[in-house]
Amino acid sequence: MTLSAAERERYSRHLLLPEIGAAGQERLKAARVLVVGAGGLGSPASLYLAAAGVGTLGIVDHDRVDLSNLQRQLLFDTTSVGAGKAVSAQARLQALNNEINVVAHAVELRAANALELLGGYDCIVDGSDRLDTRYLVNDACVLLGRPLVSAAIHRFEGQAMTYLPGQGPCYRCLFPESAAGVAPNCAEAGVLGVLPGMMGALQATEAIKLLLNIGAPLVGRLMTYDALAMEWHEFRFRRREDCAVCGVAPTITTLADSAASCAADVPARWPRVNAGELRQLLGAAGSGPQAAPTIVDVREVHEFQAGHLDGSVNIPLGDLSRRVGELPTQAPVVFVCRSGRRSQTACELSARAGVQRVADLEGGLLAWAATVDSSIKVA
Amino acid sequence: MNTVRVPSPLRDYTAGVGKINAKGTTVSEILTDIERKHQGMRFRMIDEQDRIRPHIRIFINQREVQSLGEAVAPRDEIHLICALSGG
Ligand SMILES: [Zn+2]
Numbered sequence A: 001m002t003l004s005a006a007e008r009e010r011y012s013r014h015l016l017l018p019e020i021g022a023a024g025q026e027r028l029k030a031a032r033v034l035v036v037g038a039g040g041l042g043s044p045a046s047l048y049l050a051a052a053g054v055g056t057l058g059i060v061d062h063d064r065v066d067l068s069n070l071q072r073q074l075l076f077d078t079t080s081v082g083a084g085k086a087v088s089a090q091a092r093l094q095a096l097n098n099e100i101n102v103v104a105h106a107v108e109l110r111a112a113n114a115l116e117l118l119g120g121y122d123c124i125v126d127g128s129d130r131l132d133t134r135y136l137v138n139d140a141c142v143l144l145g146r147p148l149v150s151a152a153i154h155r156f157e158g159q160a161m162t163y164l165p166g167q168g169p170c171y172r173c174l175f176p177e178s179a180a181g182v183a184p185n186c187a188e189a190g191v192l193g194v195l196p197g198m199m200g201a202l203q204a205t206e207a208i209k210l211l212l213n214i215g216a217p218l219v220g221r222l223m224t225y226d227a228l229a230m231e232w233h234e235f236r237f238r239r240r241e242d243c244a245v246c247g248v249a250p251t252i253t254t255l256a257d258s259a260a261s262c263a264a265d266v267p268a269r270w271p272r273v274n275a276g277e278l279r280q281l282l283g284a285a286g287s288g289p290q291a292a293p294t295i296v297d298v299r300e301v302h303e304f305q306a307g308h309l310d311g312s313v314n315i316p317l318g319d320l321s322r323r324v325g326e327l328p329t330q331a332p333v334v335f336v337c338r339s340g341r342r343s344q345t346a347c348e349l350s351a352r353a354g355v356q357r358v359a360d361l362e363g364g365l366l367a368w369a370a371t372v373d374s375s376i377k378v379a
Numbered sequence B: 001m002n003t004v005r006v007p008s009p010l011r012d013y014t015a016g017v018g019k020i021n022a023k024g025t026t027v028s029e030i031l032t033d034i035e036r037k038h039q040g041m042r043f044r045m046i047d048e049q050d051r052i053r054p055h056i057r058i059f060i061n062q063r064e065v066q067s068l069g070e071a072v073a074p075r076d077e078i079h080l081i082c083a084l085s086g087g
Helices: A005-010 A021-030 A042-052 A085-096 A111-119 A131-144 A195-212 A275-283 A301-306 A317-326 A342-352 A364-371 B008-014 B027-037 B041-045
Strands: A032-036 A056-060 A101-105 A123-126 A148-154 A157-163 A221-226 A231-236 A294-297 A333-336 A358-361 B002-005 B019-022 B056-060 B077-082
Touching: A005 A021, A021 A195, A032 A042, A042 A056, A042 A085, A042 A123, A042 A195, A056 A085, A085 A101, A111 A131, A123 A131, A123 A195, A131 A148, A131 A157, A148 A195, A157 A195, A195 A221, A221 B077, A231 B077, A275 A364, A317 A342, A317 B041, A333 A342, A333 A364, A342 A358, A358 A364, B002 B027, B008 B041, B008 B077, B019 B027, B027 B041, B041 B056
Parallel strands: A032 A056, A032 A123, A056 A101, A123 A148, A294 A333, A333 A358, B002 B077
Antiparallel strands: A148 A157, A157 A221, A221 A231, B002 B019, B056 B077
């Protein structure tokens, strides 16, 4: 793939680098990279990859642009709010570099489509915002033998690692199991807007190095970044012989959606009350034989402190197993959280521990704020 | 006394502080000391069978801890790492 005169000028600062040069730039032009998630990480990663001249750049995201995304997701601007992310990102990236081919995949990455989607690319950049998607992407990359540049963020902290097939550990070697519901995402925890800028730019750097086969990749090394302390740390970790997907006797040989990844579109596994029903349950308390339910808020302490339902008690989800003895075993318990995801996990945990009448608030406190009481502050 | 780095998801237990002190000659003793000062934090990292939870890694300086019995030297820095999900 030779470069046109316009491309030679566009990429002239790359061509000046002996590590890249015309041959390297042609390699980038021939390369296909998929960015999973057009969010905080996917924005800088895809912008830099497009600017760098990666010939085919895929963006997978099934979400729409929300006003609250603009604080960190530089692919979008105010006029993009409400538009589909994949298509909107495609337009922005194509405007940045009309020499490349940007492909919009406006689909949710699932077990059923992951191999086909990822299999069409040489290198995968994971900027998804859910743990279950991270495992799905990791497992697909191991099964397909594709390099993966993974990063994640939380508040002021970021982490990143690279997986190279046959050359080092995978994401599952580092964190063998998902802890869905335990690690809150950006929507639930907040994030410094510029933080994913650092980590997404790091991901683009790693992907370009892999495509050019230059430098030392972040293989078997976890990089962490603490924006408050302004510190980077590097940790060495090894491939696990017993890794479920890349180990010597893998148990994951095909992809499956985790139960949590379908939370949005399959019936909840535990009884749910909606916000209006919960208000009635609380309002009826004391006026009849019906005992008022114990309302347990399973959000983190700081979320609870920002605003909560009157009379609710706070047991963060991570503490629930240890503190489950504080719950009544016979009387009804209703778990609440921000969006109704952690509360379902709470139902599961407490039911397993012998709490008999569990339910949770459908749609969480966001639904309560939207339909019952807009004065509640949901952090 | 050893310095312990606390990952962002566990800073609710340390009033937002990212660097705490703990003393002990093994990882287990360090964790016990952490629990004494920041109640509930150990359980977020270690399960009932004294295993490190699968979304948590513990490093002594740059080296990954495999078992809680591993020795900690006086100036070692302990890093608690938690899987992050945000993107
Ligand atoms: Zn592995």
